Amino acid sequence: MSISAQDVKELRDATGVGMMDCKKALEEADGDFDEAIELLRKKGQKVAAKRADREAEKGLVVTAISDDDSTGAIVEVNCETDFVARNDDFASFADRVATLVLNEQPADLDALHALDYNGERTVQEELVRMTGRIGEKLDIRRFDVLEATNDGSVVSYIHPGSKLGVLVSVTGDDEQAQLDVAMQIAALNPVAVSRDEVPESVQEKEKEIAREAAVSEGKPEHVIDNIVNGKLNRYFQDNVLLEQDFVKDASTSVQEMLDDADVSVHQFVRYALGN
CATH class of the missing domain: 1.10.8.10 (Ubiquitin-associated (UBA) domain)
Known part of the structure; x- marks a missing residue:
């Protein structure tokens, strides 16, 4: 016909x-x-x-923030090529998924896939539809939801290119300091807000590495403990957010910058595409 x-x-x-x-x-x-x-x-x-066995390592990291800034969602959505990652339909899908995560707060990826996407199909069905239309493997790799602490707010930062994103739970009203600390997290990838949050297993591993290095260098036994403690403190300075040098001014720490702005950081989530 x-x-x-x-x-x-x-x-x-x-x-x-x-x-x-x-x-x-x-x-x-x-x-x-x-x-x-x-x-x-x-x-x-x-x-x-x-295409199920294909590698989907490209894509976007996107965020969504509630109207009252009390909650934020961050999602990594993957595809096979940068060409598709720059596709408007793909970007719209990623943004829609982030909004769904923010509003519905699913327990896991299976629950996210089962959510209603547009009244006609689920998120999983939309993934299948887009895979057929675009011709690449598409995947939602992970998501997180962050809620504000102590009547504070959640701040979002997406690095240009949308391959790196950050959510930060803060209190304080200085918007520039909030943005600065989010960019600090994006740039230097801290492992924790404060040294108290660094797992004991990580600290012990760093001390073991420092001790073995000192012994192999022939350092006297009576100074090894001081060397180990010094190396651990250096690890904290390099990897703990509040102790890092502020990227905009290495003469001050992040803690000092935040103190000057009367801003406190409580939690953060950092996504780098593929990590």
Whole structure:
């Protein structure tokens, strides 16, 4: 039967699939619109399965913040190429997923995949549909939700390119200091806010490394403990947020910068694409 250009356009508008694929689906379905949609869905599922073993290491890190700044969500959504990562539809999907995470706060990825996406399909079904349309493996790799502490707020920072993102729970009203500390976290990747939060196992490992190095260098036994403690303090200065040198002014620490601005940091989440 003859398939009109209007029929093809309507199917494309409904599914987002390319014009030629829509025309082929309508021809195969003898013009039945619903059957054509089902055929395209099946094609998407086949494409998703076919590409399941492919590596999806590109993509976007995106955030969403509640209207009252009390809660933030961060999500990593992956694809196979930077070309797709720059695609507006892919970016819109990532933003929509971040908003869903913010609003619904699913318990895990399975719960996220089962959420309603647009009233017609779930997040998982939308992933399959987009995989069929775009032709690349797509994946939601991880997400986190961060809530404000002590009547504070959650601040978001996305580095240009959307491959690195940060959420920070803060109290205090100095917006520049809030942004500065978020950028500090993005740039220097601290392991904790304060040294008290560094796991004991990590501290013991650093001390073991320092001790073995001192012994191998032939340092006298009576100075080794001092060397080990000094190395551990250096580790804290390099890796604990409040003790790091402030990236904008290495003559001051992050703690001193925050004290001057009357801002406190309570928690943070940092996502780097692929890490």
